[in-house]
Amino acid sequence: MNKALSGLGLAMRAGKLLTGDETVYKAIRSSEAKLVILAKDASMNTQKKFRDKCGTYKIPLLIGFDRESLGSSIGKPERVVLAVTDQGFAKLIMKHAGIMSEVEYIE
Template sequence: MTKQRHKALSLLGMAMRAGKLITGDETVLKAVRQGKALLVIMAGDASENTRKKFQDKCGTYSVKLIEAFDRVTLGEAIGKSERVLMAVTDAGFSKSITQSLTQPTEVEYID
């Protein structure tokens, strides 16, 4: 696992302890609909039904959706059992986690 991806997991754990993370299918869906979710993280091993449902909902409500890790890794990051969906409700955590998961890990060659 790259350093950046490890950082994202650490940030998820901190967000959970700070009370800025929502987990579970229905509670995440509710947060998206209410405009509380700023970022939704979905496990890479989510079912096709769940994947489509949240891609559609996040697209409709303009919430960033990132597919990363697997359900076991996401659960361990926050000290819980397996988790497929998480919603971050804090702007700072959302920005930091997004950067950690989307930044290129390789340094580009500069002429």
């Protein structure tokens, strides 16, 4: 299993991961989210919404994996969007995911 996905599983067990559109939106708005992960098979509309929101609040956005692998990595059904709320986990996941997917740093 990919190390970035393993990191998501660890973050989930540590209680440092949020899932679901509304929950992740709130975390972005409150700057609680340190990294937002979006499934590469999310709809264009969803991708645009989260790109814009993360851009406004300067939260790194990672688009990669598919909804099945995101869900299975955290022991849940398919997931389209996740927010990591811990800086350590966010760094770990970005380090391992940077190789295989698009990470946007919005300055």
